[in-house]
Amino acid sequence: MSKPATLPIVKFSVEHPWIIIAAALIITIGLALPLQNLQIESDVESLLPDEVISGTSQEQLKMYDKLLIMVSGKKLFSVESLQNFQKSYQHLQNILPVKQIIDPFTFTTLEKKGSRLSAVPLSPGGTAPENEEDLAVFIDRLNRSEYTEGFLTSEDKDALVVILLLEKTNNYKKMMQEIEEVLNPLRSGLEIVVTGTIPFSAETEIFLTEGFGKLLLFVIATILISYYLGFKSKRAVFLPITIVISGTIFSLGIMVLAGFKLSMVSIISPPLVLTLGSSYSIHVMSAYYKLSGISNESKKEIIIKSVSDISGTVLLASFTTLIGLLSLLLATIHQTREFAIITSLGILFTAVLSITLLPAFLALQPAPEKKKLKGLESDPLSNFLHHFGAQIINRKVQAIIIILIIVLVFILLLPRVSFNTTPSKYFPKSSKLIIDNNKFSKKIGGFEEIKIELKGSEEGFFLKPEILANIYNLEQKLFALPDISYSFSFPGYLNFAGSVMTGESGYFKSRGLNLLVSRLFKTINKDNNFVSEDYSKIYIIIRAYDKANSLPIDEEGTITLLNDLESILSSNLNSNIKWEISGTSLNFLKLSNQMRRDFFVSTIAALFLIGTIASISFKSILKGILALIPLLTGIFTSLILMAIFRIPLDMTTIMVSCISIGVGVDDSIHFLLQYNKQLELNPNNHSTAVYETLIHSGRPIVITTLSIVSGLLFLSFAQFQPIRYFGLLIVFTLSTACLATLIILPPLLKSTKKVIK
Numbered sequence: 001m002s003k004p005a006t007l008p009i010v011k012f013s014v015e016h017p018w019i020i021i022a023a024a025l026i027i028t029i030g031l032a033l034p035l036q037n038l039q040i041e042s043d044v045e046s047l048l049p050d051e052v053i054s055g056t057s058q059e060q061l062k063m064y065d066k067l068l069i070m071v072s073g074k075k076l077f078s079v080e081s082l083q084n085f086q087k088s089y090q091h092l093q094n095i096l097p098v099k100q101i102i103d104p105f106t107f108t109t110l111e112k113k114g115s116r117l118s119a120v121p122l123s124p125g126g127t128a129p130e131n132e133e134d135l136a137v138f139i140d141r142l143n144r145s146e147y148t149e150g151f152l153t154s155e156d157k158d159a160l161v162v163i164l165l166l167e168k169t170n171n172y173k174k175m176m177q178e179i180e181e182v183l184n185p186l187r188s189g190l191e192i193v194v195t196g197t198i199p200f201s202a203e204t205e206i207f208l209t210e211g212f213g214k215l216l217l218f219v220i221a222t223i224l225i226s227y228y229l230g231f232k233s234k235r236a237v238f239l240p241i242t243i244v245i246s247g248t249i250f251s252l253g254i255m256v257l258a259g260f261k262l263s264m265v266s267i268i269s270p271p272l273v274l275t276l277g278s279s280y281s282i283h284v285m286s287a288y289y290k291l292s293g294i295s296n297e298s299k300k301e302i303i304i305k306s307v308s309d310i311s312g313t314v315l316l317a318s319f320t321t322l323i324g325l326l327s328l329l330l331a332t333i334h335q336t337r338e339f340a341i342i343t344s345l346g347i348l349f350t351a352v353l354s355i356t357l358l359p360a361f362l363a364l365q366p367a368p369e370k371k372k373l374k375g376l377e378s379d380p381l382s383n384f385l386h387h388f389g390a391q392i393i394n395r396k397v398q399a400i401i402i403i404l405i406i407v408l409v410f411i412l413l414l415p416r417v418s419f420n421t422t423p424s425k426y427f428p429k430s431s432k433l434i435i436d437n438n439k440f441s442k443k444i445g446g447f448e449e450i451k452i453e454l455k456g457s458e459e460g461f462f463l464k465p466e467i468l469a470n471i472y473n474l475e476q477k478l479f480a481l482p483d484i485s486y487s488f489s490f491p492g493y494l495n496f497a498g499s500v501m502t503g504e505s506g507y508f509k510s511r512g513l514n515l516l517v518s519r520l521f522k523t524i525n526k527d528n529n530f531v532s533e534d535y536s537k538i539y540i541i542i543r544a545y546d547k548a549n550s551l552p553i554d555e556e557g558t559i560t561l562l563n564d565l566e567s568i569l570s571s572n573l574n575s576n577i578k579w580e581i582s583g584t585s586l587n588f589l590k591l592s593n594q595m596r597r598d599f600f601v602s603t604i605a606a607l608f609l610i611g612t613i614a615s616i617s618f619k620s621i622l623k624g625i626l627a628l629i630p631l632l633t634g635i636f637t638s639l640i641l642m643a644i645f646r647i648p649l650d651m652t653t654i655m656v657s658c659i660s661i662g663v664g665v666d667d668s669i670h671f672l673l674q675y676n677k678q679l680e681l682n683p684n685n686h687s688t689a690v691y692e693t694l695i696h697s698g699r700p701i702v703i704t705t706l707s708i709v710s711g712l713l714f715l716s717f718a719q720f721q722p723i724r725y726f727g728l729l730i731v732f733t734l735s736t737a738c739l740a741t742l743i744i745l746p747p748l749l750k751s752t753k754k755v756i757k
Helices: 007-015 015-038 057-062 079-095 131-142 174-190 197-233 233-256 264-295 301-328 332-354 355-361 370-377 379-390 396-416 432-444 463-479 490-502 511-524 556-572 584-620 621-645 651-683 685-719 719-742 745-751
Strands: 064-072 098-102 106-115 116-120 158-166 189-194 451-454 486-488 537-544 577-583
Touching: 007 015, 007 301, 007 584, 015 233, 064 079, 064 174, 064 432, 079 098, 079 131, 079 158, 079 174, 079 233, 079 379, 106 131, 106 490, 116 537, 158 370, 158 432, 158 719, 174 189, 174 197, 189 197, 189 432, 197 264, 197 432, 197 486, 197 511, 197 685, 233 264, 233 332, 264 332, 264 355, 264 451, 264 511, 264 651, 264 685, 264 719, 301 332, 301 355, 301 584, 301 651, 332 651, 379 685, 379 745, 396 719, 396 745, 432 463, 451 556, 451 584, 463 486, 463 511, 463 537, 463 556, 486 490, 486 651, 490 537, 556 577, 556 584, 584 651, 584 685, 621 651, 621 719, 621 745, 651 685, 651 719, 651 745, 685 719, 685 745, 719 745
Parallel strands: none
Antiparallel strands: 064 158, 064 189, 098 158, 106 116, 451 537, 451 577, 486 537
């Protein structure tokens, strides 16, 4: 039998342990130092790749955040309350990087004064009313203006809204704390609702720092417990955990040095490195303890031999995990690609440490007691495998039936698997963030804008009376859609001006009035591009929400709305007008389509590469296929679970399949490698070889899987929905793949003896 290629490395580690320990310590400390500069990327809109951001929204998304503050209550429309409200957001303007404010006091409306049309602020002087007379004027103008409802006030006119546009920041948590401090005094007499991108990003930042740190501690504690239960030894607890913590520090340090940020995608990297990296140490410890129980050689010889023999399994398992992770480099979301890189490096580092640093540690420890080692071989798990092993390997028909049922159900339910890119659904319904968001939707409507760009054929095209009438009628049909809560455009504003002057709706025949209003319009809306300079291009701005449930519109609702918009535009616009629809909600919808592409491309690439590697490693295409069957079983059953319980694929859960492919195949590879060894020991008895394979590999496979899934299971307690679903799905997938390796693979392997012997 040829010597393992890693023998010199393992031998050096055992004979010179302090050199290995010192080198690992230097690298770990060196990469721990940059961690103080680790940056958090909590901006929910940062997930959008440039290619899915359309129109002029790209620059705005990259540069600005939006904050909306709604105030309501019985005491709202009093001079004192309105002045306190204005002082609050003016204070925010002084302490925050505010670029623009849209408030109900300075918002301009139109009034007829004699024979003239005048633009006036809703509140006299453009400030909060200072006396009862000003208050009466403000309320009257607020009620008569067509463009405040669904924008700056509610349908019942019992709430007011101020909108602040701010420069992007890196510290949303701090910004949100400052906002709450300023607004808290208002809460004594008024109800305050805060929504927009800033609260979402602040909540995400809190999760990425405080909430997830607690979960990570539970992951580490669970790994420690699983180590102890598996080996009944203190060294089996602290030595492996040292290695995986070093690997985690290594990956995070590389993240900082590479300029990557800790995002809502890459946040799952640390627990993955901890849990997946621990499996390599379990394999090494299992091999060491097993050989120690049956060999009379010296401790060093046992360490060198056991670690060298198992190193092939460790390296091949880590390599397949890397392939699964690196297939995510095909994804569109840059955070997903960054996650793939840093997690792969952490996994690689822990694999190398498990065959270098771990044997170095073991060389400095006393040999395990024979009495304890015998107890490991007679634990309940080992007894179970011995008792049921002979029965399992003879269940070929049952194994095939199970596979066929899973494949059939998977095919039937696959169309029901949905995708979710709606940020509001990433957070628990009980959080203040979502409660405020829903209150705003119920009272005001939507706040996510959809922009419809209309392009004419010449300069001044959108000053023609017949074109203006066409666009106004179109806008009325759009506004009639149930999920549209607000609409604004130049033709609509012109109609408002005409109704103020003549009392007639749809009046566009007066060229003089059209030109006057166009000048007023540009003056009033100088900070907003609702029309081009030459009136060859205009925009219709709409806001959408789920009216039936008084909630923000979700992905399914956005798809329906988009279809309705396209249908109305196609059938009602002048043939000389070209149109384009854009907006944040539509960008997230495009992201969903990109995620579908990422999911299928990355998954197929991972399956092909790992299947090819397994076939080459075992020098058998059939064995390569057999290696894929357990993990395909896990992936198929996971997707079935998602379809049944309506668990959506999102920017985190789309990675489950690739990670599961890279990790889940480890069990079958370990099984098949052990099978090759047992076939050499039992060349004339195929059934015995399969049975012994199950007995020898079953225990470390189960312990490894339990260690991984018990650690990752704590992710299912995360408040952030994508992380919670990721934890549930990967635990379910890996558990199913483990069961398939022990229940389905043995009978299939036995039935193929003539082909692969």
